[in-house]
Amino acid sequence: MPSRLTDAFRAHPVHLHHKHLDFTSLQELPDSYKWTQLDDHAHYPSGGAESVPVIDLSDPNAFKKIGHACKTWGVFQVTNHGFPSTLLDNTEKASKSLFCLPIQQKLKAARSPDGVSGYGIARISSFFSKLMWSEGFTVVGSPVEHFRQLWPQDYTQFCDIIEEYQMEMQKLAARLMWLMLGSLGITKEDVKWAGPKGDFEGASGALQFNYYPACPDPDRAMGLAAHTDSTLLTILHQNSTSGLQVLREGTGWVTVPPIPGGLVINVGDLLHILSNGLYPSVLHRAVVNRTKHRLSMAYLYGPPSSVKISPLSKLVSPSQPPLYRPVTWNEYLGTKAKHFNKALSSVRVCAPLNGLVDVNDHSNRVKVG
Ligand SMILES: O=C(O)CCC(=O)C(=O)O
Numbered sequence: 026m027p028s029r030l031t032d033a034f035r036a037h038p039v040h041l042h043h044k045h046l047d048f049t050s051l052q053e054l055p056d057s058y059k060w061t062q063l064d065d066h067a068h069y070p071s072g073g074a075e076s077v078p079v080i081d082l083s084d085p086n087a088f089k090k091i092g093h094a095c096k097t098w099g100v101f102q103v104t105n106h107g108f109p110s111t112l113l114d115n116t117e118k119a120s121k122s123l124f125c126l127p128i129q130q131k132l133k134a135a136r137s138p139d140g141v142s143g144y145g146i147a148r149i150s151s152f153f154s155k156l157m158w159s160e161g162f163t164v165v166g167s168p169v170e171h172f173r174q175l176w177p178q179d180y181t182q183f184c185d186i187i188e189e190y191q192m193e194m195q196k197l198a199a200r201l202m203w204l205m206l207g208s209l210g211i212t213k214e215d216v217k218w219a220g221p222k223g224d225f226e227g228a229s230g231a232l233q234f235n236y237y238p239a240c241p242d243p244d245r246a247m248g249l250a251a252h253t254d255s256t257l258l259t260i261l262h263q264n265s266t267s268g269l270q271v272l273r274e275g276t277g278w279v280t281v282p283p284i285p286g287g288l289v290i291n292v293g294d295l296l297h298i299l300s301n302g303l304y305p306s307v308l309h310r311a312v313v314n315r316t317k318h319r320l321s322m323a324y325l326y327g328p329p330s331s332v333k334i335s336p337l338s339k340l341v342s343p344s345q346p347p348l349y350r351p352v353t354w355n356e357y358l359g360t361k362a363k364h365f366n367k368a369l370s371s372v373r374v375c376a377p378l379n380g381l382v383d384v385n386d387h388s389n390r391v392k393v394g
């Protein structure tokens with residue numbers, strides 16, 4: 026499967042040059058990194074009293090709380106999720122040591138224009154005229170090829186950590202899928218592609234490490250511009266520096282504070298489609314910090330490559346017609362590579378019925394070029 030996901034990216038090359046990545050040499054924010062209000066959603070206020078729900082997975086009411094969080098926020102944090110904490114620590118250490126390598130070393134593992142794995146700037150950079158204050162590393166499938174270039178002597182220990190991380194994340198993602206779908210009344214019979222054991226056997230994930238160095242002028246810089254994820258769901262671990270923000274209708278940007286051992290769960294575009302628009306895929310971004318670096322690790326979870334994702338039949342009725350046409354993950358990634366934040370509207374077949382707001386129509390408020 027990973028090779029199929031790789032194919033989707035190969036079909037939609039992104040030509041980015043990676044030469045701006047030596048942040049350590051920059052004492053001042055260059056103009057090419059200075060974002061204005063027009064470049065993003067800077068005109069939305071930050072703050073507000075509301076906060077993203079935190080849900081303890083050992084709480085007997087977790088199920089109900091997840092459904093409510095998905096409907097009203099499209100994002101929540103989980104604690105007591107059972108993901109091994111030493112594995113989180115070791116993976117964070119591995120990615121920190123990756124980003125701390127000299128730039129020339131990191132560039133040996135640079136992502137090629139038509140590739141998906143490797144080191145480089147955010148793929149969404151091509152939609153913006155300004156550069157983002159971050160660097161990234163993506164792993165799809167085995168990391169061995171790139172890790173050998175980064176750490177010729179001791180790459181195997183890093184590979185072991187990452188492979189275990191992918192395996193554990195896949196298990197947690199399947200569990201979260203059922204909690205999120207179950208809240209909509211969806212059972213294993215309704216999702217044939219979840220496989221006979223209901224463990225989403227053929228599903229797969231990409232691992233995205235993001236590093237945001239301390240920035241001399243954080244108020245004018247942008248770590249990662251506003252976007253939704255092209256996934257079913259995303260599981261994000263962040264280090265102790267805050268920076269992730271989600272856009273809350275009527276409130277503005279809300280910071281998702283790091284909580285020790287907590288994981289952030291986002292509804293992605295494909296779960297939005299599957300839920301026939303009931304769960305919004307949350308618009309989010311990362312801002313940067315003057316004195317502290319920030320690190321995040323996102324597990325981007327998607328369906329098997331052959332599966333067409335469309336609104337689940339239980340969620341469709343004459344009064345709730347399907348809002349989206351069926352798409353595979355690969356097709357959707359292609360649409361995203363072309364239309365970015367307008368991708369969801371481009372696969373929509375039906376306008377929301379009277380009185381229903383299309384929670385994901387960001388097209389009128391996102392500048393994409
Ligand atoms: O760094 C973060 O908190 C956000 C990362 C993110 O949104 C992504 O990798 O898609």
Ligand SMILES: [Fe+2]
Binds near residue numbers: 252254323
């Ligand atoms: Fe994201």
